[in-house]
Amino acid sequence: MDVVRMLEAASLLVPAGVATSTDITACDVWDHLAHDEWEVALGLLQELGGGWTAPPGFWDELELAAGMLGFARSRAWCSWRGAETREGVIRAELFLRPAGETFRRTPVPGAGVLRPMWDIGNRTDGGARELDIARLWVECAGDLAPGAQAPVRLLPLTAARWRHLRPGDRITLYETAVAGGTATVLEVHPPSALA
Structure with a gap:
């Protein structure tokens, strides 16, 4: 089956010595593949992908496998991680x-569908505030309710305009002329050299 081939291809890209926080390795993935436990293997590979700088091909294979298995959120997550590899985190x-x-009365959807504007400190030549667009992924939750807080990942429309950000910087979210929230930058990583 094509799903197995994709999961095997992704497994082969995981370097020896990479393990999850619970000491799961690519060898464990192969055990699950041998027993036709594709969903478990996919989940473990996604977890392993967080422990090293995976090339885009790794995430591309997982995205295809998740799509074939019908796991929409997992497919979207793998697509997101592949984009982060190419654009930066x-x-x-x-x-x-x-x-x-x-204006927001409903939760912000968490799986990267919202593309709000952000004040990240960029200005026009005349000194006016210039807003930039980035997709938003809420970590560890399906959505984020008004008044709540959570760690998020941002995927800019034009990544080069965001390169000046550093941990500790404060940025502001806009969906209308009124600020909808503020964020403190936790991490900034350039695109992978493997991309």
């Missing part, structure tokens, strides 16, 4: 303003 702690202080 930006993580931040986002604080949304409470409902009533801004």
Whole structure:
């Protein structure tokens, strides 16, 4: 089956010595593949992908396998991680303003579908504020309710305009003319040299 081939191809890209926090390695993935436990193998490979700088091909194979298995969120996550490999990683702690202080009354969807504008400090030649767009992925949750906070990942529309950010920088989210939230940058990593 093609799913098995994709998971095997991704497994072969994991370097020896890479393990999860619970000491799962690529060898464990192969055991699950031998027993036709494709969903488990996919989950373990996604977890292993966080322990090293995986090339885009790793995430591309996992994205295809997740799609064939019908796991939409997992497919979207693998697509996101592949894009981060090519564009760079930006993580931040986002604080949304409470409902009533801004137009948002419903939770922010967590799987990278929202593309809000951000004030990241860029200015026009005349000194006016210039907003930049980035997709938003809420970590560890399906969505983020107004007034809540959570770690998020940002995938900029134009990554080069975000390269000046450093951990500790504060940025502001806009969906309308009124700020919808603020975020403190936690991590910034350039694109992978493997991309």
